[in-house]
Amino acid sequence: MIRRYGDPVRADRHYRRRPGVYAVLLSGDDILTTFQETPLPEFQLPGGGIDPGEHPMAALHREVREETGWRIGGLRRIGAFRRFTYMPEYDLWAEKLCTVYLARPIRRLGPPTEPGHHAVWLPVEEALVRLGNAGDRALLAAALR
Template sequence: MIRRYGEPLQQGQRYKRRPGVYAILLDGDHLLATHQAEPVPEYQLPGGGIDPGEHPIAALHREVFEETGWRVALERRLGAFRRFTYMPEYDLWAEKLCTVYLARPVRRLGPPSEPGHEAVWMSVAAALEVLGNPGDRAMLARALTGAR
C-alpha cells in the first residue's frame, strides 16, 4: 500500500491518475529545491509528470533540468506516495502517484527553462519546514534517516 499525504478526497469527485517522478537533491546539509510561482507560490522537490511513452528515469532528468537547470546523478529510489489534488494549471483533479529518488546535483548548465520556476538552495532544516506538501517533507525526512 502506498501512503497518502495531503488534502482529503473530495466525495463524488473523479480523479485522473497522474504518475510523476521527483528528486531529493542533497549536497551536504543543503537541498536544491524549486520555487514555483504559479498557481500558488511554493517550494517543491524538482520533478513532475511522466509524458506518455516516456521512461520514468528520462522524465526525472528532463523535469529536474527544466525546473532547476541542473544535471543530476541518481543514487537510489526512496519510495512513493500519493496525493489527491486539484491542478488549476491543467484544470484537472489528479491522483498524483509520486515516485521519489535520491540524487546528487552534478552540474549547473543554466537557469531553469520552465516558466515560473526558480532553483533555490536551502538548508535541509529549512526545507523540512517550507516544502509545500507533506509528502515531499516526509520523503526528505526518510532520506535523511537513510531509510530504504
C-alpha cells in the same frame, strides 16, 4: 499500500491518475529545490509528470533540468506517496502518484527553462518546514535517515 498525504479524497470528484517522479538533491547540509510561483507560491522537490511513452528516469532528468537547470546522477529510489489534488494549470483533479529518488546534483547547465520556476538551495532543516506538501517533507525526512 502507498501512503497518502494532503487533502482527503472527495467523493464528488473524478480523479485522473498522474504518475510523476521527483528528486531529493542533497549537497552537504543543503537541498536543491524549485520555487514555483503559481498557482500558489511554494518550494517543491524538483520533478513532475511522466509524459505518455516516456521512461520514468528520462522524465526525472528532464523535469529536474527544466525546473532547476541542473544535471543529476546517482539515483536511488527512496519511496512513493499519493496526493489527491486539483491542478489548475491542467484544469484537472488528479491522483498524483509521486515516486521520489535521492540524487546528486552534478552540474548546473543554466537557468531553469520551466516558466515560473526558480532553483533555490535551502538548508535541509529549513526545507523540512518550507516544502509545500507533506509528502515532499516526509520523503526528504526519509532520505535523511
